[in-house]
Amino acid sequence: MTNIRDIAKMAGVSVTTVSRVINNHPYVSEEKVSAVKAAIKKFNYHRNINAVHLSKGKTHLIGVVVPFSNHPYFGLLIEGIANAALDHNYKLVLIQTNYEETKEMEALRMLEDKQIDALIICSRICPWDVIESYSVYGPIILCEDSRNNKISSTFIDHYKTFTMALDYLYQKGHQQIGYTIGRQTGTNSSQRDAAYKDFLISNALCFEPNYIFTNRFDVEDGVNVAEHLLDMKNRPTALLVTSDQVAAGILTGCRENGLAVPDDLAIMSFDNQPISRVMHITTLEIPFFEVGKKLFQQALNGKEAAHEEVQVRLIERKTV
Amino acid sequence: MTNIRDIAKMAGVSVTTVSRVINNHPYVSEEKVSAVKAAIKKFNYHRNINAVHLSKGKTHLIGVVVPFSNHPYFGLLIEGIANAALDHNYKLVLIQTNYEETKEMEALRMLEDKQIDALIICSRICPWDVIESYSVYGPIILCEDSRNNKISSTFIDHYKTFTMALDYLYQKGHQQIGYTIGRQTGTNSSQRDAAYKDFLISNALCFEPNYIFTNRFDVEDGVNVAEHLLDMKNRPTALLVTSDQVAAGILTGCRENGLAVPDDLAIMSFDNQPISRVMHITTLEIPFFEVGKKLFQQALNGKEAAHEEVQVRLIERKTV
């Protein structure tokens, strides 16, 4: 393999000059530029990018931590980040954790080792203090409300959003409202839980533990919720569903079992994925591209912790 | 930042010995091992991974080219590859092309620059000869039948599969069979097209150009197909659909418009994604995890071109 010194020799210039030509530095005479370019072409020279990385201490690589890649929520988030990265000539290193803490630690260690310039964590398992301790090595951006912490974030205020959605359902006459959620831990979930409980209290409603369906991620989980509903004596009249996929499953399950939507059960969902459009599901739109863009922007700028709130938008369709 | 030489000095050993300790080389005495480990701990030393990459000429990074990240097909493929990568301590660099040739070229150039050890292309736009010309720089693996080329692949024989599916529909009494497909170009599509045309000929059926729906990727495209169908005088009685998402859309569209499935229209789909299970769509299962695993395996082994065929499996449900 030819290296920069070979090219310098061939072109009759110094290594510095070759480097300048490669990096479009202005102060190189035309003749040397063409001599270097000719040599590069002749020997099909390509700089060893790892040497560049070592020398510059940067890799133009940004780590993206997701629990799964095949879930539409994360797929869309990745797509949003990927598109922002494209524009800035950055590449993404995908770190799929399956929610295993060791994998998340590996991602943090990649930041420490300077294998990535920044780290975007779309969903976290590690505790705050661990993540904070790694933030000295480079920007870490989270996708959850971290205003109480020293880590940057692009987030949706799920307390506010959930409250808004619950109020909306309440105004439509619903008093028996339940919700489905993915995992129970995590900032987003606890914000939602808090909003739910506060809503019940301020409207003097009873807490029904079996109105809450946890670990619902997928269409099939949604069908399962619908089947559960059938067996309930005192069924909720409305459900807040934290993913369009789950909502689509519930809707399908209801239809198959003769439960009318929205008359027997109102469904309000999250995300506004294509499936919700097709199935006319009322949903709260998350602007994934905007989120992805902001996450990337923060990863790029780094330095001080910043917090970007993103607003959701209610899209009224036919399930409420 | 402390480097390996600092640690060597602190521990009173040579740089080589430090390197040996880090890499668990056997020939180091216990006392030196502990001295080095102590120094590493004391100074919180972490080796600069970019120096390792430069020195070794490897990055433990594998590039994965996809047109989109948010499509369930690619999401599942990525998930399969990511899981295989996890087991082997490799990381994935996600290169989203949006089917732009320049982006795919960038991925090839990353291989040339040694930024990635291998490249998996899930869907390709560049012509064969271009891809072949880059295969000298490292393993390139494709996700399409490349038995005619010098590039490795894990693939599904779409000619065989399509033929099988068409025969199945024919045996069920269908003579007016159409199909939907994503993009028209590409090996997979032309194999399918060839299978379709051969099927028509060998069964003495007429070619109806408007039985073919191109550029159908998503649920919404599926709904659109259903709406198209309504306007047709001489409607197909069965449709082969190359994605569960599209099939779900068609099914939804049919139901909304009073077209009975399978009586008015039979639907046979591909992938066996969760949505097809929930909606009881008859589909041809693609074993994504197996595909992902094999793709990764080939990327790892590299060297000579190899071809791995993967079989699909018919899953009979309620749409045929």
Add this chain to the structure above:
DNA sequence: GCTTGCTCTGAAACGCGTTTCATACCATAC
């Protein structure tokens, strides 16, 4: 006529871990 400041160039230092090669010691093997 002298200062300032831009253009152009290259030697040398820098970023840093791995690997080869040489060497030395000690213990079996014959």
Add this chain to the structure above:
DNA sequence: GTATGGTATGAAACGCGTTTCAGAGCAAGC
């Protein structure tokens, strides 16, 4: 008693591009 081979260790070379620093040449400004 000598050859053989494993254990243990370090100096130096290697992978390679970027950047700093120093200096030369030339033109515009006062």
